[in-house]
Amino acid sequence: MNDTTTPHAPLSRIPSDILCAQDYEALAAHFLPATHHAYIAGGSGFEATLRANREAFERVQILPRLLRDVTTGHTRLTLLGQSLHHPILLAPLAFQALAHPRGELDSARAAEATDTCLVASTLSSWPLEDIAREGCVEKWFQLYFQPMRDSTLDLVQRAEAAGYRALVVTLDAAVQRPSLRAQRAGFRMPDTVRPGNLIHHATPPPVELERGQSRIFQGLMREAPTWDDLDWLMRHTRLPVIVKGVLRADDALALKAAGVAGIIVSNHGGRALDGVPASLDALPAVRAAVGADYPVLLDSGVRAGSDVFKALVLGADAVLVGRLQVFALAVAGALGVAHMLKLLREELELCMALAGCATLPEITADCVTHRHA
Known part of the structure; x- marks a missing residue:
């Protein structure tokens, strides 16, 4: 049943x-x-992975170091040859006009004002050129392979x-459908978005x-990208290619070997394969x-x-929000x-200062312990 509250x-x-x-x-x-809130906040399936993402962070506990001088501290880093002021990026989110009429344009303005790298989505509500014109210097483009290579x-x-x-190629969501939460709320994409x-x-x-063919295997997955498509892409761009959606060590190794x-x-975000x-x-x-030297984000x-601090401890160079x-x-x-x-960055800086880490390289494996379920 839909909530009619304005x-x-x-x-x-x-x-x-x-x-x-x-x-x-x-507050959102x-x-x-x-219905829009259900679409944005919901996860796929029974939302087991959506819950697991938060539970994983809650199991990690920080072990602070004492008597460390952090008065020269900062959060600067170099990633893919680019100098960034902090390790927090804006993740690619589709159809941000569902949340605000200016959608991605306002996200780009915020990124520019806070020295943040923005990753713009293929499925953004506004064309990528309009987003770029908002003045965001550090910007990457998230790419979904289209059914036709010309596109x-x-x-x-x-x-x-x-x-x-840079190009951020998402490979874990070849099939995208509204979550059960969104479907039960009656979500429909507005004609204006x-x-x-x-x-x-x-x-x-x-x-x-x-007759006898699967709607999934021979239907929805017919245009899903393969290794051949990834190889073709890297031969047709001068930009570094980053692959998003990695969960397996063997896939990570194969992608590194392929030149990603x-x-x-x-x-x-718990919106692809549940579980x-x-x-x-x-x-x-x-x-x-x-x-240690290969770029890994989370x-x-x-x-x-x-x-953010916990993710850096466990191996990330930066995170996307x-x-x-x-x-x-x-x-x-x-x-x-x-x-x-601004709040996220200050929370990270406070966490670093109280944990005795003046710079990102000082955030090492001995800075955390794990609370078992």
């Missing part, structure tokens, strides 16, 4: 009751239509021309299945497989600066996203 309009100020970054998650429900190549070339500095990057791309005809520039350990491990639980084995479940981004966007647009990022 949501609040986005604010032009920071709400006084926002005291930490995670507060935006609870008052600013989103109930994929068009997206790649547009991203290159617009100044995006469309994929801004794809409106001029031809839609291939529906697959005609023969880096990987993102991710379960799609897979939490991204944080998969991270240590992936890091051990690829070695997303799924990050809600606080202490979560997804749902918090769109929750803050719903509450206060660009101002909300910028404030959320």
